[in-house]
Amino acid sequence: MSRLIRYARRTILSSSSIFSKTQFHCLQCHLSHGGTPSVQSRNATLAFLFRSRPYSTGVITKSPFEANILRILRSEIDYQSDYAPPHQPVTKFNSFAVEDRAGEQWMTMNGKFGDSEDIKIEATMFDGFVSVPRVGDDATGEDTRLHISVIVDISKRDGPETVEFVCSAWPDALEIHNIYVFSTSRDNKLVRPYIGPHFGKLSGELRRTLREFLEARGVNDELSVFLHEYMLNKDRIELVRWLQNLKYFVEK
Structure with missing residues (x-):
């Protein structure tokens, strides 16, 4: 049993180490190129984070489709409010x-x-x-x-x-x-x-x-x-x- 526990502990530490190296690599790429990581890099990092840390399931993300709908709706609301802003109804x-x-x-x-x-x-x-x-x-x-x-x-x-x-x-x-x-x-x-x-x-x-x-x-x-x-x-x-x-x- 003690051998099994030691093996599990090494596996967890190994996963944490791999994740830390991945984070460090992404940060290194970011600093060396003077810009932000690519969308693929960010998505890969986030995917690895959620696989490595299953207790982060409380984070709610929107699908690209929903995010696009929200972007269009916000743009339309801003346009309608700026182009012909309504006034308070008369009483x-x-x-x-x-x-x-x-x-x-x-x-x-x-x-x-x-x-x-x-x-x-x-x-x-x-x-x-x-x-x-x-x-x-x-x-x-x-x-x-x-x-x-x-x-x-x-x-x-x-x-x-x-x-x-x-x-x-x-x-x-x-x-x-x-x-x-x-x-x-x-x-x-x-x-x-x-x-x-x-x-x-x-x-x-x-x-x-x-x-x-x-x-x-x-x-x-x-x-x-x-x-x-x-x-x-x-x-x-x-x-x-x-x-x-x-x-x-x-x-x-």
């Missing part, structure tokens, strides 16, 4: 309080009209576009108009009734599509509403009156311009957040 627009929904494709606005109505606006990030001809005598080609879906709920504080406007926000105008009128029952369940006709099928006078109804409550073309500016900034914020979350996942 107020006219009489509305603006609530950003971080990590989501929506934002919410809340307001009041008089002493009897609550107004809630929910808007998507850009969810579509249309191509339109360029204007002007020498204009050629097409321009792109981005689209935002908007839902406006106007409810009475002293009753269960709510009027909901389903709209499109274009860069310079708000377009109404449908109007729902519904109420909640005593057990707070939503009563399924009759959706009514498309807004475009209503009489001209009724369409004009309903637009004035919304405009009096601050839901107008100016709101559309604000939403497009807000969503341009939110799009940059969410892109950087998405890139960072992806980087954190790969780093773990």
Whole structure:
């Protein structure tokens, strides 16, 4: 048994000695050439280190593929942050309080009209576009108009009734599509509403009156311009957040 222990001890010391000589050789090459060891030399040294010292398994290394992904993600985050850095989302627009929904494709606005109505606006990030001809005598080609879906709920504080406007926000105008009128029952369940006709099928006078109804409550073309500016900034914020979350996942 003592002979076996002495043999094992000599083997361990021999391995340590070989490793020390290997380290010394790499260091000697480094000093003599005035530069850093090659990638192959470093990898060979690291591989020998982990073979010779199995207790170093706690060290976590990334594969070349993962390291390349991280490099690209960091570069993209830096580019997006420098090229078009987003600013802090605004929290107020006219009489509305603006609530950003971080990590989501929506934002919410809340307001009041008089002493009897609550107004809630929910808007998507850009969810579509249309191509339109360029204007002007020498204009050629097409321009792109981005689209935002908007839902406006106007409810009475002293009753269960709510009027909901389903709209499109274009860069310079708000377009109404449908109007729902519904109420909640005593057990707070939503009563399924009759959706009514498309807004475009209503009489001209009724369409004009309903637009004035919304405009009096601050839901107008100016709101559309604000939403497009807000969503341009939110799009940059969410892109950087998405890139960072992806980087954190790969780093773990």
